[in-house]
Amino acid sequence: MSKVGVVGAGTMGNGIAHVFAQHGWDVSLVDLEPEALERALKTIATNIERLVRKGVGSRESGAGTLARIKASTSFDAVKGAEILVEAATENPKIKFEIFATVSRLLAPDSILASNTSSISITELAKHTDRPGKVIGMHFMNPVPLMPLVEVVRGHLTDDETVRRVVEVVEELKKTPVIVNDSSGFVSNRVLMPMINEAIFCVDEGVATPEAVDQVMKLGMNHPLGPLALADLIGLDVCLAIMKVLQDGLDVHKYRPAPLLEQMVAKGQLGRKSGQGFYAYRD
Numbered sequence: 001m002s003k004v005g006v007v008g009a010g011t012m013g014n015g016i017a018h019v020f021a022q023h024g025w026d027v028s029l030v031d032l033e034p035e036a037l038e039r040a041l042k043t044i045a046t047n048i049e050r051l052v053r054k055g056v057g058s059r060e061s062g063a064g065t066l067a068r069i070k071a072s073t074s075f076d077a078v079k080g081a082e083i084l085v086e087a088a089t090e091n092p093k094i095k096f097e098i099f100a101t102v103s104r105l106l107a108p109d110s111i112l113a114s115n116t117s118s119i120s121i122t123e124l125a126k127h128t129d130r131p132g133k134v135i136g137m138h139f140m141n142p143v144p145l146m147p148l149v150e151v152v153r154g155h156l157t158d159d160e161t162v163r164r165v166v167e168v169v170e171e172l173k174k175t176p177v178i179v180n181d182s183s184g185f186v187s188n189r190v191l192m193p194m195i196n197e198a199i200f201c202v203d204e205g206v207a208t209p210e211a212v213d214q215v216m217k218l219g220m221n222h223p224l225g226p227l228a229l230a231d232l233i234g235l236d237v238c239l240a241i242m243k244v245l246q247d248g249l250d251v252h253k254y255r256p257a258p259l260l261e262q263m264v265a266k267g268q269l270g271r272k273s274g275q276g277f278y279a280y281r282d
């Protein structure tokens with residue numbers, strides 16, 4: 001049986017653990033916060049139930065999925081994993097430390113992947129003992145439903161690692177798209193400036209959040225408006241990505257909207273905090 005370690009049990013980590021377990025992998029889900037692990041297991045159970053109601057899988061296979069996920073606050077739990085997917089907070093210092101820790105714990109041929117939205121895979125690789133085995137596996141939110149995984153080839157990633165990760169993504173019934181390591185990769189380099197511009201529109205009184213989202217949904221055929229999407233992603237994550245684009249590409253072109261900075265400072269992070277551009281129950 002293949003084993004995957006997932007580090008970080010937030011919005012993305014719980015979804016990543018869910019899809020690996022759904023496809024027969026043993027999963028060790030690690031987070032520093034016991035509450036985050038508890039929340040993640042609850043979310044996975046709720047999402048399995050939702051999928052069963054939609055006719056995707058049976059109650060028995062759902063129970064099997066849950067049983068394959070072991071939650072732990074200790075990094076030792078990832079020992080023996082073939083692949084580790086890091087999905088912790090989007091902060092380079094935190095990720096550098098995690099990569100250094102897991103490279104001490106895992107066999108030298110294990111793959112170390114990051115779900116980072118924007119941090120350089122090549123930089124992450126430098127904090128490990130195996131730069132050739134470090135790669136980006138950028139899942140999309142919500143993970144159980146979204147078909148894409150952006151596979152990010154760092155400057156040091158070897159061909160065998162890319163080949164194996166593509167194979168694993170296909171095993172998870174998702175579509176891998178290979179891109180090179182550059183700030184924001186493709187997905188966020190294109191998406192985040194649009195979200196940021198939508199926030200500028202609200203900030204400058206051009207339109208309400210509802211109006212901005214309506215324009216993009218009805219006029220551009222987007223299934224979700226950019227501000228509802230920002231709430232789903234997490235405004236702290238959006239701000240962190242804009243800062244990476246600013247640092248890596250162009251300080252003026254990628255300036256975060258002041259309203260985005262203010263909302264994050266106030267703890268209005270979107271769905272996960274209950275308040276963003278919209279209010280959320282639960």
Ligand code: NAD
Pocket residue numbers: 007008009010011012013030031032033036086087088089090091094098115116117118138139140141232233234237272
């Ligand atoms: P989140 O804030 O929901 O969860 C992050 C989790 O990491 C928290 O539970 C936190 O306790 C944990 N954590 C922090 N430091 C840790 C450490 N040292 N060891 C173990 N766990 C630690 O964040 P998220 O939205 O799930 O984002 C996770 C990663 O996925 C980020 O790199 C983000 O850029 C990326 N990502 C996010 C989205 C999205 O839509 N939210 C989409 C694609 C990629």
